[in-house]
Amino acid sequence: MKVGILSDSHGDYRCIDMALSHKDAQGVELWLFAGDIAMDADYLAMVTDKEVIKVAGNNDWPGGRLPDYETADIAGHTILLTHGHLFGVAFGLDKLAQAAIDVGADIAIYGHTHMAVDTVLDDVRILNPGSIARPRDARNGSFMVMDLTADKSPCVKLLRV
Known part of the structure; x- marks a missing residue:
């Protein structure tokens, strides 16, 4: 399954x-939106006519409308989706990796830092698509596309706009 990942629009x-x-976003069947700003995820769902799983970011207030994290079972993988601010991702990924382990996730996706990450910690694949609109790690915004197949490691591409 081809999954698109966006954050911090x-x-x-x-x-x-x-x-x-x-061109690499063509054929995406599902979008994951890791927060900041939640209304943008509604726009994404409207223009793509695809399901968008979304979580609240630190700028998505007043709160109560969206959860701080979601878990989703997709193509044989369990994904923890969060914005990351509540897990202290600006100071390290240990708490996020542990949260993923606690919910049985093999993939954790977050945003918040506006910097792209693709790493493995404690057997959890940790991904941050960076910011599509306000990147801190490059001149152009970024997002990810991930191909998921059961019993295989995800194939992840970082893409710049």
């Missing part, structure tokens, strides 16, 4: 449109 629909028009 901060109201910039133009960047979302750029991601959607990227």
Whole structure:
């Protein structure tokens, strides 16, 4: 299954449109949105007509509308999706990896830092697509596309707009 991963769009629909028009985003069947700004995930769902699983970020207030994290079973993998601020991701990924282990996830996806990450910690694949609109690690925004197949490691591509 081809899964798109976006985070930290901060109201910039133009960047979302750029991601959607990227050749590697064609055929995405499901989108994961790791917070900041939740209304952008609604826009993404509207323009793609695909399911979007979304969580609240630290700028998605007033709260109560979205959960701080979600778990999803997708193509033989369990994914923990969060914005990351409540797990202290700006100071390390240990708490996030442990949270993933606690819910039985083999993949953890977060945002918040606006910097792309693809690493493995304690047998958990940890991904951050960076910010599609306000990157701190490059000039252009980024997102990820992940191909998931049961019993295989995810194939993940970091893409720039």
